[in-house]
Amino acid sequence: MPQRVEIVKKIMDSNDRLAQNNQAILDQHHVYGINLMASPGAGKTSVILETIKRLPAGIKLGVIEGDTAPVTIDADKIVAAGIPAVQINTGGDCHLDANMVGMALPELPLEELNLILVENVGNLICPAGFQLGTHANVLIASVPEGDDKPYKYPKIYRGLDVLIINKIDLTPYIDFRMDYFQQGVEMLNPGLTTFALSAKTGKGFDAWIAWLTDKVKAK
């Protein structure tokens, strides 16, 4: 049997208070906020870009881009798609926190928006520990990452409101047992709202856009 060496981590709390502040600001402006998390390369920016193309005309989107390095590759793509975007450079930190998002929110034209997508840093561990004050935590998993991720990164799956399974166009070329994956998800987060889609082909986007539209209209 493999050995195990356990190290317990302390939990910070001031973040939760700042998250509450952020949510109050969003609510005041009738803006629905989403914390979009994923592993590096799961397709956060691609999903956002495809979402931009398909949003109904009444939905006015803003984007907050979290990056660990001072590169604007993703933010530039969003701006090129005609959407206001603010970049947060975490200076090497592995997640966004409520303080950073609180600093970014006033840089967006909140009066004109009714939806904000916050693209967190590509990471399946750190972001799970920090609420941002958004209304929903959404994770993008992707088929090439493998079907064992819920078992290995349980904390992030437990805190989700929505799961997106991206890159389903690659399913024929990859050994991904959807049953095993979904069994892991169900164990951690029973009945989790899930959308399987492909940002490359657009397949499966209709249901995700419908969900998003309902949430924004209810604000």
Next chain:
Amino acid sequence: MPQRVEIVKKIMDSNDRLAQNNQAILDQHHVYGINLMASPGAGKTSVILETIKRLPAGIKLGVIEGDTAPVTIDADKIVAAGIPAVQINTGGDCHLDANMVGMALPELPLEELNLILVENVGNLICPAGFQLGTHANVLIASVPEGDDKPYKYPKIYRGLDVLIINKIDLTPYIDFRMDYFQQGVEMLNPGLTTFALSAKTGKGFDAWIAWLTDKVKAK
């Protein structure tokens, strides 16, 4: 232009001293140590399993498995392949550190080994900040993660001794500009030793195994 909010992070130093201790222990036992890093799902365990199959008879391998959750999926696979493995559960932390590896080393039969692969936690950010006392930092990038990762996660690329590009079998189905990817790598880490391979088909493994064999023989 997207805005940028800069937050500077403090750097810890006690880790480096513990890393030196680890390297002294490895050297004393003539064991070559590798810190194997990657994004979640890039194929660390698959590369290790394929490496186990192909190692020359004289090379005796041990594995340290870093996991953020108390699951032994990866460690079980290594043990099933007949290789001694120790699991470190970081209790939610996003990287291994020298202290954890120092606690795991005595659990392996160091006298019988000449190579140790340390499978770090799946993450492109945190592991870059913590030397473990191994002799080489190796990153496994994978084709489905996308060709922009060196630009987005520069710190981990700067600290590498070897880069493995895995899942090259998926190249026909994915828009991955190898030129753009390698240009980013070259900018951060000129002349970096790189192996492109597929843990699924075995393609490209010969050069990686030859490099590994040379390093172990030189100890």
